[in-house]
Amino acid sequence: MTGTNATLRKILFVLPNFAGGGAERVALTLLNQLDRRSFAPQLLVLEGTGPLRLLLAPEVTLQEIGSPRLRRALPALLSVIRRERPAIVFASQGYLNIALLAARCFMPAGTRIVLRESNTPSQSLPNRRHPRLMTAAYRWLYPRADLLFCQHQKTEQEMRATFRVPADRIAGLPNPVPVARLRQSAASPLRSEGIGLRFAAAGRLHRQKGFDRLIELFIELPDDARLTIYGEGEDQAALLQQIHDRGLNQRIILAGFTDKLAAALAGADACVISSRWEGLPNVALESLAVGTPVIATPESGGIAELADAAAPGAVSVVPWGSDFAARMASCRPRHLAAPAPSLLPERYALENVAAIFNEQLHRLAEQPGAADERQL
Numbered sequence: 017m018t019g020t021n022a023t024l025r026k027i028l029f030v031l032p033n034f035a036g037g038g039a040e041r042v043a044l045t046l047l048n049q050l051d052r053r054s055f056a057p058q059l060l061v062l063e064g065t066g067p068l069r070l071l072l073a074p075e076v077t078l079q080e081i082g083s084p085r086l087r088r089a090l091p092a093l094l095s096v097i098r099r100e101r102p103a104i105v106f107a108s109q110g111y112l113n114i115a116l117l118a119a120r121c122f123m124p125a126g127t128r129i130v131l132r133e134s135n136t137p138s139q140s141l142p143n144r145r146h147p148r149l150m151t152a153a154y155r156w157l158y159p160r161a162d163l164l165f166c167q168h169q170k171t172e173q174e175m176r177a178t179f180r181v182p183a184d185r186i187a188g189l190p191n192p193v194p195v196a197r198l199r200q201s202a203a204s205p206l207r208s209e210g211i212g213l214r215f216a217a218a219g220r221l222h223r224q225k226g227f228d229r230l231i232e233l234f235i236e237l238p239d240d241a242r243l244t245i246y247g248e249g250e251d252q253a254a255l256l257q258q259i260h261d262r263g264l265n266q267r268i269i270l271a272g273f274t275d276k277l278a279a280a281l282a283g284a285d286a287c288v289i290s291s292r293w294e295g296l297p298n299v300a301l302e303s304l305a306v307g308t309p310v311i312a313t314p315e316s317g318g319i320a321e322l323a324d325a326a327a328p329g330a331v332s333v334v335p336w337g338s339d340f341a342a343r344m345a346s347c348r349p350r351h352l353a354a355p356a357p358s359l360l361p362e363r364y365a366l367e368n369v370a371a372i373f374n375e376q377l378h379r380l381a382e383q384p385g386a387a388d389e390r391q392l
Contacts, residue, residue: 024056025381028102030093030112031059033084034066036248036273037220038191038298039134043108044071045192046132049370054378060096062089067273086115094122101127103381104162108132110140110150117157128380131158132165132189136317137174139293143224154179163380165189165373167296168318187376192369193301195358198278202306202355205283206276212240213347216284216308218277218299219291221249221270226290226313229336231258231268233290236341243268243288246277282306282355285347290336291316301364304330307356311343322361330359 029047031040048071050057057076064080072078079096083089097105101124107113113131120129137154144150158164158179164186166172172188175181207214219225227245234243245255245268252270259268274280277299281287287303287310294317300310301322310331312319323331334343350356362368 023054024052025054025104026056026058026100026102027104027106027377028097028100029057029059030105030107030116031061032086032109032112033061033063034069034072035220036067038295039108039132040066040068041071041298042134042191043106043132044068045194045366046106046370046373047076048073049192049366049373051374051378054374054381058100058102060093062086062093067275086111090115090119094119097123097127104128104130104377106130106132108134110135110144110154113161114150114153114157117160118153120160128162129160130163130165130377130380131161133167133171133175133295135295136168136171136293137178139315139317140224140295143293159185161185163187163376165376167191168321170318170321171295187372189372189376190364190369191296191298191301192366192373193298193305193360193364194366195305195360198302198305199355199358201276201278202282204279205306205352205355206279207283207351208242208244210240210242211349212238212242213285213344213349214283215241215243215286215288215344215347216246216280216303217243217288217290218246218281219297221245221247221251221255223251224292224294226292226336227251227255228258230288230290231255231262231264233337233341233344234264234268235262236338237345239267241267241344244271244280244284245269246271246274246280248273278302278306281308283352284308285350286311286344288344289313289316289319290340293317294319296322300331301360304360305358307359309347309359311340311347313340322364325361325363327359 060079062081063084081089081092141151159181281303289312296318334340
């Protein structure tokens with residue numbers, strides 16, 4: 017469906033902030049790829065801080081509530097929705113998804129709610145602060161979404177079987193990867209000096225990502241191996257102390273957030289994913305895009321599906337512990353002047369994912385009405 021300026025449908029994207037997390041990055045990427053012939057994107061953030069603010073297309077209307085706590089921000093969020101009257105509200109974090117669905121009765125009639133599930137519920141919900149309450153909320157509210165995007169087949173299956181989301185409201189949507197831009201950024205791979213193995217990891221410094229156990233495991237690797245962890249988060253001080261206590265200051269670096277992650281991945285011998293639970297880690301996709309293989313835990317959400325789609329050896333899915341350490345130790349140093357050829361399956365390329373996203377939104381916009389809550 018192709019629209020004119022008079023018939024553009026507003027789509028309001030809702031994010032907590034511009035933090036460097038995968039869910040925020042994917043949502044901003046999808047927003048920027050929205051079909052401007054039919055949709056007018058707007059962005060509402062609870063708090064306007066974070067490094068990803070630079071990714072927002074300059075023509076997109078941005079509104080900031082100024083409160084990081086959803087409980088306090090929700091009345092203002094609903095006020096914006098009532099004032100702007102978007103055709104679709106889009107969110108991508110579980111707690112935001114739940115809040116929007118629960119508050120649907122305060123939105124203008126006909127407002128569609130489109131969600132993206134950024135984790136694998138069977139793995140993520142038991143690790144929430146109130147796991148039983150969150151699980152119940154998912155069962156009660158998620159079937160009320162007009163459209164639910166899932167990163168991989170396992171999440172799709174759980175949404176149908178466990179949370180009773182109607183199959184015709186679920187759409188598969190891989191994480192989008194801007195391959196050309198990443199490879200341009202990685203044109204000169206970054207690698208620390210020395211002859212030993214070099215590993216890269218990235219993500220929020222939080223228990224979910226398992227960097228604490230990666231630090232412990234790194235003791236088993238050769239003394240000349242080095243690990244650089246990119247990201248920020250609440251566990252930074254504890255991880256720094258752990259590195260110091262284990263005498264690993266010369267071997268493990270917490271490098272913080274970087275806009276040169278693609279080059280760092282291209283210069284590594286492998287990207288290491290130690291997550292305790294995941295949806296599908298963006299860093300795995302970005303690493304493959306710049307030609308660097310991935311070693312990941314089975315708990316890393318859709319990583320097994322990615323491994324099946326990728327070339328043999330591109331993604332190693334290994335149980336945590338000595339087997340994981342042995343797989344890391346089996347790598348061979350690479351000293352590359354340019355990124356290796358991409359290992360990423362085509363289905364994850366930005367243009368292919370954007371096409372699915374826009375197609376599904378067009379389909380929803382052409383339907384006569386929003387999900388009928390009375391049927392639930």
